[in-house]
Amino acid sequence: GNSVTQMEGPVTLSEEAFLTINCTYTATGYPSLFWYVQYPGEGLQLLLKATKADDKGSNKGFEATYRKETTSFHLEKGSVQVSDSAVYFCALTPYSSASKIIFGSGTRLSIRP
């Protein structure tokens, strides 16, 4: 079946550190891949997406590259800020039209000043 696996949190970093949050997936065909962010007390917001192999999604300094050979979509940022503290969800929609969004379990990120 289709599934998404994220690294467990919480992840705690100092400001300006390099961030990687790992995400791997299992899916048939060619899914679309997404990262969502949930700031404290708010709903989920789409952060970035990639719809085919080797695509790179980017937004607000975050990047993720769709790697079909390793079935991965790791989220990276070169220099994190305190304002990046949030919960990050990796997600996919399978290729079929009868798809539903499948979310990973979420990774809580805390940035120390």
Added chain:
Amino acid sequence: DGGITQSPKYLFRKEGQNVTLSCEQNLNHDAMYWYRQDPGQGLRLIYYSQIVNDFQKGDIAEGYSVSREKKESFPLTVTSAQKNPTAFYLCASSPYSGTGVVQESPDSYTFGSGTRLTVV
């Protein structure tokens, strides 16, 4: 500004009681969804609705009920049959593709800020 409003933010329920969570949107979206979020787990789909007066079960519909009498509103009732209702509940909406298939690309989803339900 358009968006989705969920209320209340925090809700406490006694054993054996039904409670209803509100979800209202002013985005003119046709499709609406309810998800449940548990600690350490992803979001799981409870129910969704593509058009008014129609809705479908998601992956974990047992113990829940919904209605869709108006396009703007999609309330979720957590019934006494739901054995473990303590969770965070998120409502979402998206435009309807018009092709008979719900537009399910996550680009098009707008989420509410959630309701945290606790059984006491």
